[in-house]
Amino acid sequence: MLHRLPVVIKTPIIVVMMALNLAVAGSLITLMGILKLVPIPPLQRLWTAFSHVCYHLFIAGNKAIIQLTSKPSWTVNFSHPVQQHSWNLVLSNHRSWLDIVVLMQVLTAQLPPPKFFLKHELIWVPFVGIASWALDMPFIRRYSHSFLKKNPHLKGKDIESTRRSCAKFKTTPTTIVNFVEGTRLTSAKRKRQRSPYQHLLKPKAGGIAFTLAAMGDQFENIIDVTLNYPGIDDDAPAFKQVLTGQLKAVQVDVQVTSVEPELIGDYFEDKAFRVAFQQRLNERWQAKDQRLSEWQ
Numbered sequence: 001m002l003h004r005l006p007v008v009i010k011t012p013i014i015v016v017m018m019a020l021n022l023a024v025a026g027s028l029i030t031l032m033g034i035l036k037l038v039p040i041p042p043l044q045r046l047w048t049a050f051s052h053v054c055y056h057l058f059i060a061g062n063k064a065i066i067q068l069t070s071k072p073s074w075t076v077n078f079s080h081p082v083q084q085h086s087w088n089l090v091l092s093n094h095r096s097w098l099d100i101v102v103l104m105q106v107l108t109a110q111l112p113p114p115k116f117f118l119k120h121e122l123i124w125v126p127f128v129g130i131a132s133w134a135l136d137m138p139f140i141r142r143y144s145h146s147f148l149k150k151n152p153h154l155k156g157k158d159i160e161s162t163r164r165s166c167a168k169f170k171t172t173p174t175t176i177v178n179f180v181e182g183t184r185l186t187s188a189k190r191k192r193q194r195s196p197y198q199h200l201l202k203p204k205a206g207g208i209a210f211t212l213a214a215m216g217d218q219f220e221n222i223i224d225v226t227l228n229y230p231g232i233d234d235d236a237p238a239f240k241q242v243l244t245g246q247l248k249a250v251q252v253d254v255q256v257t258s259v260e261p262e263l264i265g266d267y268f269e270d271k272a273f274r275v276a277f278q279q280r281l282n283e284r285w286q287a288k289d290q291r292l293s294e295w296q
Helices: 007-035 041-069 098-108 120-124 128-134 145-150 157-167 187-193 206-215 238-243 271-295
Strands: 073-078 088-092 114-116 175-179 221-228 249-258
Touching: 007 041, 007 128, 007 238, 041 098, 088 098, 088 206, 098 114, 098 175, 098 221, 098 238, 098 249, 120 128, 175 206, 206 271, 221 271
Parallel strands: 073 249, 088 175, 088 221, 114 175
Antiparallel strands: 221 249
């Protein structure tokens, strides 16, 4: 079996297999995206459906590669079953690029294929960018406070791009994934933030609050996902463990809750709502941090 091979032999095999999987699926999905530009609704629906078939095959290909070359143990717990045809907002911690691969596999088994909020710059990445666009992944621009201070005319543009992205999902059951911390965890980032959590960065509430305000009447569930890779510390690149065939275990805890009316409001103008929303999110993050501590 491939997982028994020495790392020096496994690594190039894994890299080639994952690159081929990405290239083939990305090319097919990109082609479907180009065909979708033809304004004939029945054909657009057909190309979209075929794009998602390719997306499922890409996810299955990654899962097969990981199992063949690393053979990790998987521990996945859902607190409640979820309907396949439903609208869901996923809140997840962010450890590694591996998180995306893991979430694709875990969520697709029970939910509509996940859509990730992506940085606008990623649209130029070969295969990934255009294919993500073809799958209606939401690309957003994030402007820092210092950048907006120098460019005040761009204030609100990032929110407007999020609004346009959310509008695409109002007619089709969707799973939207938000990495709430905004960036991957490292011990240096955690110290720089003075994070109150042992295993997490501080959660950022604005993007989630806006998404709920834009689509809260359609979301049926909030899916709170906690990811962990035992034996890999905060500064070790977990995806490297995949590429070298050394991934030992994956732990995923999924807490399913309904969308409460108290979670929907004007985060940017209503100070009382903003404080209460951030407090609720902090409580979620405290519980998540506790779960991670129990896994250590």
